[in-house]
Amino acid sequence: MSHAYATADDFIPAEDIGAAITPAGPTLGAYVEGIDLSDPFSADAVSAIRGALLTHKVLFFRDQNISHEDHIRFGRYFGDLEGHPVTAHVPGHPEILHIEAADGLKISEALLPIARPANKWHTDVTFREAPSMGGILRMRKMPPIGGDTIFADTAAIYDDLPPDVKRRIETLDAEHDILQSFGYRVSDEKREELRKEFPPRTHPMVRAHPETGERHLFVNHVFTKRVIGLEDRESKELLTYLFDRVKCPEYQVRFQWSENAVVFWDNRATQHYAVLDYWPHERVVERVTVQGDKPFR
Numbered sequence: 001m002s003h004a005y006a007t008a009d010d011f012i013p014a015e016d017i018g019a020a021i022t023p024a025g026p027t028l029g030a031y032v033e034g035i036d037l038s039d040p041f042s043a044d045a046v047s048a049i050r051g052a053l054l055t056h057k058v059l060f061f062r063d064q065n066i067s068h069e070d071h072i073r074f075g076r077y078f079g080d081l082e083g084h085p086v087t088a089h090v091p092g093h094p095e096i097l098h099i100e101a102a103d104g105l106k107i108s109e110a111l112l113p114i115a116r117p118a119n120k121w122h123t124d125v126t127f128r129e130a131p132s133m134g135g136i137l138r139m140r141k142m143p144p145i146g147g148d149t150i151f152a153d154t155a156a157i158y159d160d161l162p163p164d165v166k167r168r169i170e171t172l173d174a175e176h177d178i179l180q181s182f183g184y185r186v187s188d189e190k191r192e193e194l195r196k197e198f199p200p201r202t203h204p205m206v207r208a209h210p211e212t213g214e215r216h217l218f219v220n221h222v223f224t225k226r227v228i229g230l231e232d233r234e235s236k237e238l239l240t241y242l243f244d245r246v247k248c249p250e251y252q253v254r255f256q257w258s259e260n261a262v263v264f265w266d267n268r269a270t271q272h273y274a275v276l277d278y279w280p281h282e283r284v285v286e287r288v289t290v291q292g293d294k295p296f297r
Helices: 043-056 068-076 112-118 154-159 163-169 179-185 188-197 232-245
Strands: 020-023 030-033 058-061 093-100 134-141 149-153 173-176 201-204 206-208 215-217 224-227 252-255 262-266 270-274 284-290
Touching: 020 043, 030 043, 043 058, 043 262, 058 252, 068 093, 068 134, 068 284, 149 154, 154 215, 163 232, 179 188, 201 206, 224 232, 262 270
Parallel strands: 030 058
Antiparallel strands: 020 030, 058 262, 093 284, 134 262, 134 284, 149 252, 149 270, 173 201, 173 224, 206 215
8 A cells, every 4th residue: 555645845834833842852842832723724824834843743832821612723723633442531521531640540549649650651541443643632630740741752762673573563553452551440340341342452662643744652551462473472571672662761752741731642643641740739730632544663
């Protein structure tokens, strides 16, 4: 199957719409200034933001006092939106997830020793046949200190893998399972419902980005259960090695939240980690999720 990939010439430069893009780190991430997300976007503005997202993989917007309607409208510029089968949504707005602490799991002192070890690097909803294209997160209630989000570039991680590991994984598939992350926090009845609606899905361990053609490592600790065709021990060893590569700071950018900040990340090109270091304070964010497509090599 052949694919036509985008180049910089396919997008409007940010300066043409009065925006400034400033890199946030040497590997990925950029701050966007000169854009008000509460304003309707022109086609040129959508083009410029999409181009910046493909280049930098995660965009940071500060001082964006947007309404729920603004949040939804901005997300829809980039595709259809989807909800979530477990995480709660904002009342009256099924397109917006209401997320507290560990992806909707409200933290208490008793639950903290369980939630922290379960808090892992991940790509969102890879249990879907077509995992999401991107997430747009808005800070609603932030702690006085802490609660940062870290993002990692999965193309940079793949690029730096030893050649023998690349050869090994480039033709392998892995199974992704919703119950690996959400199964322990729902009732038996809900687990059965989730298993029927979201059976385990198989994705390539290395996916091609559908817009840029970059090759990305596509396994994550939260949802990837096993490597197809390998014995359990060999599968676990390989996945553990790959999960550990995501933890290297060289592939990361860390965002310190501020009031009314918004973050837009390319879920096909990154993993992220929400740092759970702010207890007993609260952290509440809202996410709009843009539908994606089925991963391919």
